[in-house]
Amino acid sequence: MNRLLKVLLVFTLLTSTITMSAQKSSKTKQKADGRDIYVGSDIIKDLLKQEKDTLFTRYYLGGFMVDSTALWREKVIYTGKQIAEDEYQLLTTSMLKNKETGELSLYIKGEKRFEKKKTKATHIINQKYLLDGLVEEVVHKGDTYVVKCVNAEGVVLNNKGCLRYSYTPFPEIKTHKFRASMQDAIYNVVTKSRGTLPNYIILSIEADVKSKRWNLALDFPDQYNLGSDMHTSLVAAIVHVLNNEKLEEYHYDQDINGNYYNRTMYVPIRFKK
Known part of the structure; x- marks a missing residue:
């Protein structure tokens, strides 16, 4: 194994016992960022070029796309339609699966509009469906960005959002100790264990309200050998x-x-050798 020169640990979205799952990246994901896949950006270029109507479904666990036969938590239905000569619409409907009952509940509805076959959307609407009939709506149109919180009767309650981290920053400073501990632990594994390092690992760490547990999903490169000594040591x-x-x-x-x-x-987590 090559000597490790540096471990890069980066928190990108902010935001005991854990529930864990792991899988390799799909071949598609090697070509496109996971976020691009989630919002459908990985296929929009072809859809615009072909002016093609489409309907397909993807499944996700911890934000990572998985096969429909695997363990999944979120189901997203994508509907694409040519609505005018130079305008294309992509609708997304996201549903979350209840871990205990398997029932699906509406989570997010989204709409993107593309003009003149350009892959940058000119109009974006996302609606997040919350408890008590609350809906948090985010609208991007041109250079404008509008967030509002709407109640079950359709009354706009405010123009900042329904969720606190929509209008106040997550306290990232509180995660410094955790990040340092994670970096030290991984560095110790790499310097003491044998085997091939992955190019990267992506951790999806979810704070679960109902179970009061951490849910952990791990994403490794497609060709990485899951179950190897290095993989086992890193996960542990x-x-x-x-x-x-x-x-x-x-x-x-x-x-x-x-x-x-x-x-x-x-x-x-990226490894520089």
Whole structure:
């Protein structure tokens, strides 16, 4: 194994016992960022070029696309339609699966409009469906960005959002100790264990309101050997650090009525050799 020169640990989305899952990246994901896949940006160029109507479904766990036969938590239906000569519409409907009952509930509805076959959307609407009939709506149109919180009767309650981390920053400073512990643990594994390092690992760490547990999903490169000594040691080190990270109130999101929601941190770990 090549000597490790540096471990890069980066928190990108902000936001004890854990539930864990792991999978390799799909071949498609090697060509496109995971976020691009989630919002359909990986296929929009072809759809615009072909002026093609489409309907397809993707499944996700921890934000990572998985096969429909695998364990999944979120189902997203994509509907593309040519609505005018120079205008294309892409609709997304996201539903979350209840872990206990398997029932699906509406989570997010989105709409993007593209003009003159350009892959940058000119109009974006996202609606997040919350408890008590609240809906948080975000609209991007040109250079304008509008957020509002709407109640079950359609009354606009405010122009900042329903969820606290929509209008206040997540306290990232509170994660410094956790990041340092994670980096140290991974560095120790790399310097003491044998085997091939992956180019990267992406951690999806979800604070689960109902179970009061961490849910952990790990994403590795497509060709990486899951089950190898290095893989096992890396996973064990990550789990150990997370087990020692106390789940606090600030890890959750909260709406204006006081309801709490799961919140996910995405942690890309890149290895420079």
